Amino acid sequence: MKLYYWAIFLATIVDIILYSIFPVFNRVEPTVGGLPFFYTYQIIMLAVSTVLFLIVALFVKR
Amino acid sequence: MVTGLNVDWVTVTVFLILFIVFTYLGFYGSRWRRGDLSRLDEWGLAGRRLGAALVWFLVGADLYTAYTFIAVPSAFFAKGPIYFFAVPYVAWTFGVALLTMPRLWTVAKNRGYVTAADFVRDRFNSKALAIAVALTGVVAELPYVALQIIGMQAVLGVLLLGLGVSSKIVSDLALTLAFIILAAFTFTSGLRGATLDGVFKDILIWITVIVTIIVALVNYGNFAKALAIAHTVLPKMNYYFLSSKLYSAYWTLALGSALALYLYPHAINGSLAAQDREKLKIGTAFLPLYGIGLALLALFGLLIFNVPAALHLVLTTHNGAYVVPALVAATTPDWFTGLAFLAIFVGGLVPAAIMSIGVANLFIRNVVGEFVKLTPQSEARWAKIAAAIYKFIALAFVFVVPPTYAIQLQLLGGIIITQTLPAVFLGLFTNKLEKYSTLTGWAAGIISGVGLTVYVNFYVYHYTALETSLFATPLGPIFIALIALAINLLIAGIGSAIAYLIGWRPYGIITEKDFEEEVKPPTIGKQEK
Numbered sequence: 017m018k019l020y021y022w023a024i025f026l027a028t029i030v031d032i033i034l035y036s037i038f039p040v041f042n043r044v045e046p047t048v049g050g051l052p053f054f055y056t057y058q059i060i061m062l063a064v065s066t067v068l069f070l071i072v073a074l075f076v077k078r
Numbered sequence: 079m080v081t082g083l084n085v086d087w088v089t090v091t092v093f094l095i096l097f098i099v100f101t102y103l104g105f106y107g108s109r110w111r112r113g114d115l116s117r118l119d120e121w122g123l124a125g126r127r128l129g130a131a132l133v134w135f136l137v138g139a140d141l142y143t144a145y146t147f148i149a150v151p152s153a154f155f156a157k158g159p160i161y162f163f164a165v166p167y168v169a170w171t172f173g174v175a176l177l178t179m180p181r182l183w184t185v186a187k188n189r190g191y192v193t194a195a196d197f198v199r200d201r202f203n204s205k206a207l208a209i210a211v212a213l214t215g216v217v218a219e220l221p222y223v224a225l226q227i228i229g230m231q232a233v234l235g236v237l238l239l240g241l242g243v244s245s246k247i248v249s250d251l252a253l254t255l256a257f258i259i260l261a262a263f264t265f266t267s268g269l270r271g272a273t274l275d276g277v278f279k280d281i282l283i284w285i286t287v288i289v290t291i292i293v294a295l296v297n298y299g300n301f302a303k304a305l306a307i308a309h310t311v312l313p314k315m316n317y318y319f320l321s322s323k324l325y326s327a328y329w330t331l332a333l334g335s336a337l338a339l340y341l342y343p344h345a346i347n348g349s350l351a352a353q354d355r356e357k358l359k360i361g362t363a364f365l366p367l368y369g370i371g372l373a374l375l376a377l378f379g380l381l382i383f384n385v386p387a388a389l390h391l392v393l394t395t396h397n398g399a400y401v402v403p404a405l406v407a408a409t410t411p412d413w414f415t416g417l418a419f420l421a422i423f424v425g426g427l428v429p430a431a432i433m434s435i436g437v438a439n440l441f442i443r444n445v446v447g448e449f450v451k452l453t454p455q456s457e458a459r460w461a462k463i464a465a466a467i468y469k470f471i472a473l474a475f476v477f478v479v480p481p482t483y484a485i486q487l488q489l490l491g492g493i494i495i496t497q498t499l500p501a502v503f504l505g506l507f508t509n510k511l512e513k514y515s516t517l518t519g520w521a522a523g524i525i526s527g528v529g530l531t532v533y534v535n536f537y538v539y540h541y542t543a544l545e546t547s548l549f550a551t552p553l554g555p556i557f558i559a560l561i562a563l564a565i566n567l568l569i570a571g572i573g574s575a576i577a578y579l580i581g582w583r584p585y586g587i588i589t590e591k592d593f594e595e596e597v598k599p600p601t602i603g604k605q606e607k
Contacts, residue, residue, distance in 0.1 A: 018594075021177060021507075028173030035166035035332070038325050044318050049295065050302025054319045055377065058165045062369045065169040069176055069363035073356075 023076040027068050034061050082387025083407040084415050085240025092416025093237070093423075096282070097256075100424050103278055104263030104431075107271030118458040119192055121268035122439045123351045126187065132273060133361025136432075137348040138368045139276030141168075141339065144229030144426030145222075147283070147375055152398035155379035159320040162376060163332045168369035170336035174503075175362050178340060179349040181506045181593050183358050186350050188592045193436075194346050194502045195444035201505045203585040204513035205448050210520055211498045212444035215343040216437050218495040221487035222342070223433050223472035226426035227253060228399070228481050233419045236403035239391070240415075250477060256427060257473050261466040264431045268462075269351055272431040279428045280368075282421035286406065287371045290418065291381070294409045298384040307383040311393075317380055326554030331547075334559035338496045341503070343436030344429060355596065378405050385409055430469060438465035486544035490528060493547065496559040497523035500570045506593065509584040515573025523566030530558050 041057035048056045111127055113120040128136060146164070153161040182197065191197050195215070199208035234249040263271045308317055320328060339345055352358035379401050382388050388404035406418045438461040447457065476484060497520050504511060534549055535541045548555035574582075591597070 021181070024173065024176045028170065028177060031169055031173050032166075032333070035169060036329060038320070038322070042319050042322075047302065050300040050305065051377070052301075052305075052318050054159060055162065055373070058162065059370055059373045062165065062169055062366045062373065065172070065366040066364055069172060069366065070360070073176065073359040073363040 019078040020072065020076045023072045024069070027072045031061075031065050031068060034064065083236070083240040083391070083404070084410065084412045085237060085407050086412050087241075088412040089237065089240070089407075089416035089419070092413045093420045096417060096420040097424075100275055100278060100420070100427070101259050101263065103274040104260070104267060104271040107263065107267030107274045110270050110274060113270075115266075115268060116455050116458050118439065118443070118454065118461055119190075121458050122192060122347065122435050122461060124269040124273055126351055127353050128273065128351050128357070128361075129353055130357040130360040130364075132277070133348070133352050133358055134364050134368075135277045135280050136269075136273045136351065137345070137361065138365060139272075139279045139425075139428045140344050140348045140432045141171075141365075141429075142283070142368055142372055142425075143222075143226055143429040144233075144422050145225040146372060147422050147425055148229040148232045148399050148402055149225070150372060150376045151379040151401045153379075154376045155382065155392070155401050156398045158315050158317055160324050160328055160331075162320075162373070163328045163335075164376060165369060165373050166329075166332040167335040167339075168372060169366045170332060171339045172362055172365045174336055175340045175345070175349065175365075176359060178503050178506055179346075179362065180355045180359055182346065182502075183350055183352060183355055184594070184596055185506070185588060185592045188597050189588070192350070193343070193440045193443055194341075194498075195440055197588075198501045198505060199444070200587050201509065201585075202501065202511070202513040202516060203587065204517070207501055207513050207517050207520070208444050209448055210517060211501050212440040214494055214498050214520075214524075215341075215440050216445070218491035219343055219433050219437050220468075220472055220475065221484050221491050222344075223430050223469065224475045224484040225488050226430045226433075227473060227476040228484060230256070230423050230426040231476075231481075232397070232399035233403050233422045235397070236391070236400055236407055237419055239395075240407055253473065253476075256423070257430075257469055260427050260431055261469050264434065264465055264469075265462045269347070269432065269435055272428055272435065273351075275424065275431070276428050279421065279424045282417060283425055284371060286418040286421045287374050289414065290378070290406050290410055291374050294378075294381045294385065294405065298381070298409065301377075301380060304380050304383040308380065311383060311389070323554065326551075326556055327548050330555075330557035330560050334496060334557040334563075335492065337499060337503075337563070338492050338559060341495045341498050342433075343440055344433040347432060347436035347439065375402060378402050381405065430472070434465040434468045434472075435461075437468050438462070441468075489544055489547050490531060493527040493531060493559040493562060494524050496563050497527065497566050499563060500567055504570075509586065509588075510574060510578070511570055512574040512577040512582050513585075515577060516570045518573060519566040519568075519570030522569050523562045526565045527558055527562030530561060534558070 042054050044052040113125040115121045150164050195208040195212040198211045382405050385408045388408040391404045392400050407415045442461040501516050535544045547558050549558050
């Protein structure tokens with residue numbers, strides 16, 4: 017289980033970084049259905065967070 | 079009568095029929111996966127038997143509340159992109175949950191804990207710290223329950239406006255009746271009833287979000303149009319992107335909220351109800367997906383600009399809480415509006431049930447139980463009564479004080495609950511924190527957090543109410559919960575170091591093994607009977 021906690025800690029830090037790189041996502045273009053990238057990026061990252069967390073939850077058993 | 083809202087008696091009928099289904103499921107819970115409901119963990123943790131899917135549904139129903147569905151779009155509409163911080167918040171909070179809850183679950187299972195304060199008591203060998211953690215949960219949760227009721231009032235408000243009835247008495251009566259039913263089935267079914275209703279709520283909420291957003295986009299135009307109209311209606315607002323001056327506010331609000339959520343009794347209660355650690359991990363890992371629903375709902379605050387009838391209602395009533403119900407009622411048929419309104423309405427009731435269960439467990443076990451010796455049966459009986467009373471205290475609170483007070487107290491609630499982080503979260507990973515230092519840190523965190531909030535609002539900005547939880551620093555505005563937490567951690571850390579130097583040594587009743595592997599004792603439950 018020790019390894020799991022390190023892995024999920026790392027995954028959480030990666031997730032925090034994904035939402036901290038404001039210059040990358042705090043912009044209008046490209047838009048989807050007129051929706052600025054600021055919103056679409058962060059919504060897509062919810063799916064990415066799920067995948068990131070699932071990988072750790074499913075595969076890091078020790 | 080407000081024009082342009084598809085609200086009529088069909089809406090009310092659908093709403094009532096679905097409410098009857100909700101009530102039935104709530105009571106049926108007592109027979110679902112039948113257990114001895116006179117035991118606290120059977121009543122309050124549904125016998126710790128929820129699989130990964132049910133963890134997802136229960137915790138999802140529990141954390142994504144009516145208040146979030148009403149308040150986030152409302153705040154987004156009024157203040158713009160800063161309130162999209164709810165999105166990183168819900169992504170990060172499940173990382174925090176995956177880091178802490180499997181460890182808490184395991185130690186709770188091994189040692190028979192029902193609450194976080196049970197764990198704190200043994201870990202720190204301190205009744206005082208356990209009582210402090212329990213009371214913080216009880217106090218911080220009350221405005222949270224109150225806000226559920228305010229979310230539900232927004233739905234009833236639009237429903238009654240659409241029918242041409244403008245009466246606070248009707249709304250209050252409906253809420254009181256709903257709470258009597260809720261209290262009755264929470265009393266009889268406990269977390270089982272809340273779980274079944276949680277699944278019901280989640281399904282209806284997802285139908286509501288997806289259908290409404292598609293209908294609004296197809297029939298009323300896309301976001302580009304909404305942004306253009308927003309610019310003419312509210313020229314001062316910028317919905318296109320976040321002002322770089324607000325980066326620190328956005329980031330610290332998300333982080334502080336993410337750290338706080340799983341310290342609330344209802345979140346911990348939902349996690350401890352999992353059947354095993356792996357199922358808890360998988361169910362939790364899927365929860366950021368639920369946040370997509372929340373993000374789309376927040377965007378209702380933008381789409382409303384395309385829908386004149388809904389926008390008109392919000393602007394004329396000056397009630398941002400009407401954003402989601404008004405948009406739904408203006409864009410979807412009458413029967414669907416009934417379904418959607420019920421979804422948000424029970425979206426408040428399900429968390430209210432779980433919050434009251436979590437608080438009751440804490441209050442009876444960790445506060446009353448420290449002073450009065452309770453048998454397991456009397457403990458469960460008193461918790462059921464406490465859960466019912468707590469709901470009505472919250473209801474009375476909403477009826478007596480203006481809604482803005484509940485919102486202000488919720489803001490303070492988030493700051494004070496964060497101060498239990500060293501005892502609960504750090505306690506899971508280290509036994510090097512000394513009890514008096516941790517208790518002093520907790521007190522300093524609460525005093526500095528509340529003090530700073532009052533100072534900023536009343537002395538710096540001269541507001542007449544608590545409106546902001548941000549403190550202006552040279553780095554930009556920072557969420558006060560994090561500043562108070564830093565003070566708290568500093569005191570707990572330095573105090574523990576000093577204690578260690580003068581001969582204090584960690585208390586070792588809980589071993590590392592208690593956190594790591596589930597020890598399966600030969601069916602203790604049956605032997606007790």
